[in-house]
Amino acid sequence: MSDTLRLEPNDRRTARRASGLLATFNQVGVLEAAEVHVATRFGALAGETDDTVLLAVALAVRAARLGAVCVNLTTIADQDAELAELPWPDPERWAAAVGASSLVTGIEVAGDQLGRSGTVLRLVPRPEGRLLYLDRHWREEDQVCADLLARLALVPPELETPALEASADRLFGPGWAEQRDASVKATRQWTTVLTGGPGTGKTASVARMLVLIAEQHELLHGRAPRIALAAPTGKASARLEESVTREAATLQPGDRSRLDGLRAGTLHRLLGWRPDSGTRFRHHRDNPLPYDVVVVDEVSMVSLPQMARLLEAVRPTTRLVLVGDPDQLASVEAGAVLADIVTGFTDRDSSPVARLTVPHRIRSAGGAATGDLDELACALRSGDADAAVALLTSGSAHVRLVDPADEPAMAAVRAEIGDAAYRITERALAYDPVADPTGVTDLLDEHRLLCAHREGPYGVAGWNRQVERLVAERTGITHYDEWYAGRQVLITANDRGLGISNGDIGAV
Numbered sequence: 001m002s003d004t005l006r007l008e009p010n011d012r013r014t015a016r017r018a019s020g021l022l023a024t025f026n027q028v029g030v031l032e033a034a035e036v037h038v039a040t041r042f043g044a045l046a047g048e049t050d051d052t053v054l055l056a057v058a059l060a061v062r063a064a065r066l067g068a069v070c071v072n073l074t075t076i077a078d079q080d081a082e083l084a085e086l087p088w089p090d091p092e093r094w095a096a097a098v099g100a101s102s103l104v105t106g107i108e109v110a111g112d113q114l115g116r117s118g119t120v121l122r123l124v125p126r127p128e129g130r131l132l133y134l135d136r137h138w139r140e141e142d143q144v145c146a147d148l149l150a151r152l153a154l155v156p157p158e159l160e161t162p163a164l165e166a167s168a169d170r171l172f173g174p175g176w177a178e179q180r181d182a183s184v185k186a187t188r189q190w191t192t193v194l195t196g197g198p199g200t201g202k203t204a205s206v207a208r209m210l211v212l213i214a215e216q217h218e219l220l221h222g223r224a225p226r227i228a229l230a231a232p233t234g235k236a237s238a239r240l241e242e243s244v245t246r247e248a249a250t251l252q253p254g255d256r257s258r259l260d261g262l263r264a265g266t267l268h269r270l271l272g273w274r275p276d277s278g279t280r281f282r283h284h285r286d287n288p289l290p291y292d293v294v295v296v297d298e299v300s301m302v303s304l305p306q307m308a309r310l311l312e313a314v315r316p317t318t319r320l321v322l323v324g325d326p327d328q329l330a331s332v333e334a335g336a337v338l339a340d341i342v343t344g345f346t347d348r349d350s351s352p353v354a355r356l357t358v359p360h361r362i363r364s365a366g367g368a369a370t371g372d373l374d375e376l377a378c379a380l381r382s383g384d385a386d387a388a389v390a391l392l393t394s395g396s397a398h399v400r401l402v403d404p405a406d407e408p409a410m411a412a413v414r415a416e417i418g419d420a421a422y423r424i425t426e427r428a429l430a431y432d433p434v435a436d437p438t439g440v441t442d443l444l445d446e447h448r449l450l451c452a453h454r455e456g457p458y459g460v461a462g463w464n465r466q467v468e469r470l471v472a473e474r475t476g477i478t479h480y481d482e483w484y485a486g487r488q489v490l491i492t493a494n495d496r497g498l499g500i501s502n503g504d505i506g507a508v
Contacts, residue, residue: 018036039058157319292318
């Protein structure tokens with residue numbers, strides 16, 4: 001709960017009619033107005049007047065806004081030193097009050113406004129503390145767990161083992177033992193979770209894995225399998241399709257033919273978008289997906305509700321392959337499903353997780369650049385600060401450490417960023433949809449500025465303000481208008497009518 005601030009009375013996040021603990025936590029920016037209003041409304045429906053219970057409801061709603069599916073009532077007061085002085089309830093008494101509330105035990109409401117059970121919250125005791133869920137998230141988490149365990153309990157698929165081993169030897173050369181083992185493992189089971197950091201060969205494994213599965217399916221069923229490729233966003237699905245196609249081009253003709261014509265789409269499109277619902281799809285348990293193999297990439301971006309709908313829609317005898325890096329690209333919605341699955345199956349004999357650890361981009365042509373990046377990523381993931389700093393200060397042409405106090409170095413960074421932003425703005429101002437329809441969007445891939453924080457001088461907001469000033473200095477255009485020419489846009493919700501998907505990028 002960092003980056004908190006005291007809200008002004010006219011700030012849109014201020015709940016003016018709030019009182020008690022809700023008002024106190026709203027005024028310092030811990031809670032926003034929407035969370036206060038939800039807690040107040042639930043309290044009114046349930047006849048709940050206990051301030052501490054209403055605070056718990058608001059914090060559970062807030063957790064979803066921040067990407068979590070629950071809040072730990074035992075430890076939340078200790079998570080940020082800046083907020084230690086707030087009047088947090090005693091954890092034991094707080095949990096007892098919440099557990100006794102009709103919001104947890106269930107209430108009767110005219111018109112069934114709170115759902116069939118009348119339960120709004122779920123209080124779950126765990127070794128790490130008392131976890132409070134909104135009922136929907138608890139149900140979805142419970143369903144995902146049950147569905148995964150049920151799939152793992154199924155009798156494994158039939159195999160022609162000699163053919164499998166021979167094909168694996170053909171597809172995976174020396175130095176690719178991890179990828180070979182992961183692909184053979186995926187062929188032997190219904191559910192596989194393929195994880196690994198950047199450059200560890202996940203896509204190469206997927207392409208060759210699909211060849212193994214397709215060959216086995218042909219031998220046993222006399223036909224090619226129906227394969228679906230999907231990812232959470234339009235851009236991620238396009239990358240998946242491009243990567244599989246590129247990898248297929250390196251295979252022998254007979255193997256390459258098994259991947260011909262594969263197309264990737266968004267997860268929403270795979271499940272069957274419905275205009276009358278934002279959370280339900282055409283495919284579900286009673287109308288499952290017709291595929292023999294379903295591969296979903298970038299699963300770290302898949303939210304808990306999406307994973308629940310996916311597992312509902314996949315037939316038990318469909319091979320499901322979930323691919324992603326649990327250390328990056330978290331979902332913008334509630335839940336860190338991939339990370340939870342990987343952690344939950346750690347040290348279990350029946351684990352579906354296949355983890356790739358050896359970077360392979362270092363060995364590729366022109367691999368010096370990606371090699372330095374991979375080494376830096378490995379140092380950061382393992383928490384080896386000395387190795388990270390040593391690499392950043394080694395004089396590498398591809399990664400370097402810039403001290404904010406070093407004004408000449410920072411000026412060079414700002415100039416590089418300003419040049420990239422200016423090129424986009426210049427092209428946007430002269431945009432011609434006939435002569436140059438993709439000129440602006442092509443420039444977006446030339447430069448990326450990624451920030452570790454949203455706020456602060458080196459956060460997203462701070463850098464955006466700097467970039468706008470740098471462009472204004474060159475163009476004379478001040479950015480009073482929020483939607484100025486050249487502003488980059490990231491789509492965060494699917495819109496079938498406009499033909500855009502969550503994750504698409506563009507420019508004004």
